[in-house]
Amino acid sequence: MTLRATLLLLALGLSALCTGANEQSQPDCLACHTATADVAVHAVFHTVHGALDGGGAAACSACHGASEAHARRPTDAAPQVSFGPRWQAEAEARDGACLGCHAGGSALHWAGSEHQQEGLDCASCHRSHRQQDPALNESESQAVCVSCHSRVRAELLLPSRHPIAEGKTACGDCHNPHGALTGASLREPSLNEQCFTCHQDKRGPFLWEHPPAAEDCGLCHRPHGAVHDRLLTVRGPALCQQCHAAAFHPSLPYGSEGLAGGGANRNLLGKNCLNCHSRIHGSNHPSGARLAR
Incomplete structure (x- = not known):
């Protein structure tokens, strides 16, 4: 065997070893979270989040972190970033998983916003595993808001009101739930402009x-x-x-x-x-x- 052939075989062997090591370092989330065992988890693959980093288990680690300890002891160790209900990471870690992609646009002023100061995080309103996130659905978003804002829920039942129940307007038309530079998180610079x-x-x-x-x-x-x-x-x-x-x-x-x-x-x-x-x-x-x- 020539020297060139020997070096080529060694290179192929090292490549195989590295590939195997990478596969082992990537937790096989779907081996435990099967479609029959946890339907809610698999619903994410019908959303844009299910295609992150190529899809499959890589999509899980894109938001939840590598979670090696959880892969080794799934019943004892929490995922690196968990959104609950059994385990729940700190709010900053949960927000960080989302803001890694959603840092601009309407979420630009999330840091220091009223909701953030109240200890809420993205998962408090959003359901990233659902095919249709209720917070982004015009017919369901009102229920998400009034589940906390009980006074507003009562006012929306008074004789004279904005037609939110009829679907002609929504909370998000006036307010930016991710924060703003104005009072009450208004989308416009002042109440009159709104x-x-x-x-x-x-x-x-x-x-x-x-x-x-x-x-x-x-x-x-x-x-x-x-x-x-x-x-x-x-x-x-x-x-x-x-x-x-x-x-x-x-x-x-x-x-x-x-x-x-x-x-x-x-x-x-x-x-x-x-x-x-x-x-x-x-x-x-x-x-x-x-x-x-």
């Missing part, structure tokens, strides 16, 4: 502006739901009288004693500032200084 994405007719600029409307929509409206029409915080004329004690004509303060059952004051029940001042957000009419036209 409202104007849908209510563009209220944006202006107007020749005659109503200062509270230009300052903050939340001064008069509740964003999720209210007992009063048009999401108002208080019904008219009481809402207007919080600022306008005497608006250039007799303006009597009306209280709850004038409602039905307490005296039924016809002025309170039938009167509303909006009956005349209908352009309450602003007016471009030359004679609209009082927002009446």
Whole structure:
């Protein structure tokens, strides 16, 4: 045998040894997590996550780490990065497994966000093994949000509300659950700008502006739901009288004693500032200084 042939055989032998060592270092997750034993695990192969690093067991280690100890003693040792429920790694480790790929875009401000500061992690809302993640499904995402935000869930059942239950809008249309530079994790720089994405007719600029409307929509409206029409915080004329004690004509303060059952004051029940001042957000009419036209 020639020297060249001997060297070639040695090279092939070393290559085989290295390949075998690599195969042994790669845990065979699917040997235990079979399709019949754990259907939820195998559902990941119907998602984009199931194709990571070529798919198969390599996709498992792409998120859960090499997990050699778990491969040797599966009942005693946890995977390197576990999302529970039996074992659960630290929130930073769980987030790190996701942010290794999802670090930009809508998740850019996750670090320091309200949800992150509350100790939540990606797996608190997302189900990466499911073919259809409920947090990314428009018909199911609301349930994910209100499972924690119970006050909002109650407000969405009030007579005047945003049509989230009907599927015409969703929590994610206004809020970025991964964090933002604004209060309440709004997607726009301010509450008004967020409202104007849908209510563009209220944006202006107007020749005659109503200062509270230009300052903050939340001064008069509740964003999720209210007992009063048009999401108002208080019904008219009481809402207007919080600022306008005497608006250039007799303006009597009306209280709850004038409602039905307490005296039924016809002025309170039938009167509303909006009956005349209908352009309450602003007016471009030359004679609209009082927002009446």
